[in-house]
Amino acid sequence: MRIGLAGAGRIGARHAAAMCALPEVETLVVADAEPRRARDLAARLAPASTAASACRVTAVDTVEDLFSSGLDGLIVAAATDAHACLVERAVSARIPVFCEKPLASDTDGTFQTVAAAAAAGVPVQVGFQRRFDAGNAAAREALASGRLGWLHTVRSCSFDPAPPPAEYVPTSGGLFRDCVIHDLDLIRFVTGREVVRVMAAGANRGDDFFRECGDVDTGSALLVLDDGSLGVVSATRYNAAGYDSRLELFGSKDSIVAGLDDRTPATALPERGEEPRAAYSGFMERFADAYDAELRAFVDVVAGRRGNPCPPEEALEAFYLAEACELSLREGRVVGTGEVRR
Numbered sequence: 549m550r551i552g553l554a555g556a557g558r559i560g561a562r563h564a565a566a567m568c569a570l571p572e573v574e575t576l577v578v579a580d581a582e583p584r585r586a587r588d589l590a591a592r593l594a595p596a597s598t599a600a601s602a603c604r605v606t607a608v609d610t611v612e613d614l615f616s617s618g619l620d621g622l623i624v625a626a627a628t629d630a631h632a633c634l635v636e637r638a639v640s641a642r643i644p645v646f647c648e649k650p651l652a653s654d655t656d657g658t659f660q661t662v663a664a665a666a667a668a669g670v671p672v673q674v675g676f677q678r679r680f681d682a683g684n685a686a687a688r689e690a691l692a693s694g695r696l697g698w699l700h701t702v703r704s705c706s707f708d709p710a711p712p713p714a715e716y717v718p719t720s721g722g723l724f725r726d727c728v729i730h731d732l733d734l735i736r737f738v739t740g741r742e743v744v745r746v747m748a749a750g751a752n753r754g755d756d757f758f759r760e761c762g763d764v765d766t767g768s769a770l771l772v773l774d775d776g777s778l779g780v781v782s783a784t785r786y787n788a789a790g791y792d793s794r795l796e797l798f799g800s801k802d803s804i805v806a807g808l809d810d811r812t813p814a815t816a817l818p819e820r821g822e823e824p825r826a827a828y829s830g831f832m833e834r835f836a837d838a839y840d841a842e843l844r845a846f847v848d849v850v851a852g853r854r855g856n857p858c859p860p861e862e863a864l865e866a867f868y869l870a871e872a873c874e875l876s877l878r879e880g881r882v883v884g885t886g887e888v889r890r
Contacts, residue, residue: 549573549850552619552643554611554634555626556580556589559648562832563623566843568593568603572851576605579614581626583607611637619643621850623843628653628719632661639668646846648675649729651863653721658867659890662860671849671856673842674863676733678793680841683806687797688738696799702739702773703780703796704731707787709813709830711765714757723750723767723783724873731781732873733866734795735771743779743869745772745884748876754786769873789813790827791834807834 549572553564556578567573576593580586590607608614614622615637622638624631624647632652638645645665651674652658665672678684690696706727712720720726736742750764758765765786771779790813795806813827828834848854868888876883 549620549847550575550577550618551847551850552576552614552617552622553578554580554614554622554624554630555648556582556585557625559832560623560625561589561592562839563625563843564589564593564605566840567623567847568605569840570844570847571602572847573603576603577614577617577619578605578607579609579611581630583609615641615643621646621846623846624648628721632657635661635672636664639665639670639672642668642670644670644846644850645672646675646843647672647860649863650721650725650867651860653719655867655871655888655890658860658864662864665860672860673846673849673856674858674860675842676730676737676858676863676866677835677838677842678730678734679737679858680838680845681806681835682837684734684738684795687795687804687806690802690804691738691797691799692740695802696797696804697801699739699775699777699797699799701778701780701796701798702735703782703794703798704734705781705792705794706731706783707792707813708783708785709787709789709791709827711755711758711785714755717757717761717763720763721870722763722874723765723785724748724769724877725867725870727785728767728769728781728783728873729866729870731783732771732869733862735773735779735781736862736865736869738795738797739773739777739779741773741775741777742865743771743872743885744774745882746770746869746872746876747882748873750877758785764877767873767877769876771869787813791830792828793831793834 586607748769750767766784
């Protein structure tokens with residue numbers, strides 16, 4: 549199998565290493581807006597791939613070279629503003645795609661990319677890695693089994709240990725589109741329900757560059773699901789204790805939590821004098837297994853062994869919810885999700 553990678557930055561480099569570990573991947577072709585970065589990544593992976601697998605890693609200088617490489621599949625891990633054009637080019641060439649979220653930087657662009665993929669009939673798997681986390685998957689199964697009875701509350705959090713670089717924020721899309729969108733997708737995935745109304749609020753207690761960009765560094769949203777159950781989402785860029793991502797489900801019969809372990813950066817009181825393990829440094833460490841699992845799934849999709857586990861229509865629904873949260877934040881009111889849907 550010959551896989552292309554567009555984007556050799558932090559997440560692209562992680563995906564490249566994971567693909568090299570898969571026996572089906574014989575060749576990985578890397579391209580980046582900065583050709584030197586692609587060449588550097590290929591050089592770093594070459595010794596490991598030679599020793600551990602039969603995967604050959606090669607770098608090309610342009611996207612044109614990438615698309616003329618006879619690809620069986622493409623991973624899009626480039627800058628957000630390049631996602632839509634890369635995905636649409638790939639599906640028009642009949643190349644299955646794995647694309648990091650978001651598909652596009654706005655609702656219209658996301659809608660158009662979803663339509664292009666549907667018209668082409670080519671699978672596009674979107675990178676919502678939390679769907680592949682073992683704890684989240686078990687929570688979904690527990691709810692579906694009836695173990696919890698009827699669900700009344702679901703809570704999800706995304707607490708980053710430190711803010712991103714100031715230059716990242718103006719093009720991030722804001723806290724709800726950039727970060728909380730993972731929680732919104734996960735709640736839909738685990739519960740199997742749709743969100744009908746949201747009420748969001750935000751705060752700025754840290755660096756001024758969030759406020760200067762019209763963003764917030766901390767946010768929460770109350771969600772009303774279509775069966776009457778409630779969702780609560782919380783996120784912050786300032787959780788110096790460590791990266792924290794948890795999902796909690798509360799039902800009429802039982803309550804469960806995913807993501808609570810001895811590396812969760814929260815201290816139980818009263819303290820018992822135990823030495824905790826080092827907290828997760830960030831999302832890439834916390835969801836390392838999930839990232840590997842979603843790429844194994846993509847290889848199966850390319851090979852025709854399974855259906856698409858996260859199609860672009862799912863990404864569009866999550867984007868709608870993030871848009872509803874942003875609108876609620878700006879206008880200080882409850883927003884019906886129908887207001888933002890096309």
